[in-house]
Amino acid sequence: MEPRVSFITLGVTDLARSLVYYRDILGLKPRTVLENVVFFEMGVTWLALYPHELLAEDAGVPSAGGGFRGVTLAHNVRSPEEVDQLLAIGAQGGGRLVKAGHTAFWGGYTGYFADPDGHLWEVAWNPDFPHL
Template sequence: MEPRVSFITLGVADLAVSLHFYRDILGLTPRKIHDDVVFFAMGASWLALYPRHLLALDAGVAETGHGFRGVALAHNVRSQAEVDQLLHIAQEGGGKLIKPAQPTSWGGYAGYFADPDGHLWEVAWNPEFPID
């Protein structure tokens, strides 16, 4: 198998609400919009494997039950200020702040928000993975 993730598909309750959040709030540009699916080109991505209980602990949510689905998406930015800015934008646009931005154990700066369907997004500045 070639190492790549082609699609990450999020199940959403209301396509119009989610389209608004991702397009109008987070600023993603849809590549294709159909009646029952929307596609966004995301550029290069990384796949990380991390113990479930540690990911839940990092996000500050329970490992089982409501609030944690066993996966979090991550969006790295160029600075700590950008972490704060994106978390604010997401929260003001209908997302829920899950974990305020703070210094991490790995030397970066990160926080979490949930989209309108509860999908977790980590927003991080990581000095080990600089953005060009």
């Protein structure tokens, strides 16, 4: 297998609501909108593997049941201030703040928001990660 993730597909309960959230709140530009699917071109994607229990603990949610699905999506930004700005944006339009921005044990600054379906997004500034 080539080291690449082509698609990350989120199961949503209301496609129209999710389109509005990702387009109008998060500012993503839809590439294709069809009756039953919406595609957003996201650029370069990274895949990280992290122990399930530790990832749930990091997000501050239970590891079992509906609170945690075993996956988070991560978006790195250029500064701690951008973390807080994006967390505030993510909490609008049916999204919610899950964990406020804070200094992480690994030296960066991070927080989490959930989209209207509860999909977790980590927003992080990592001083040791290549900047975009």
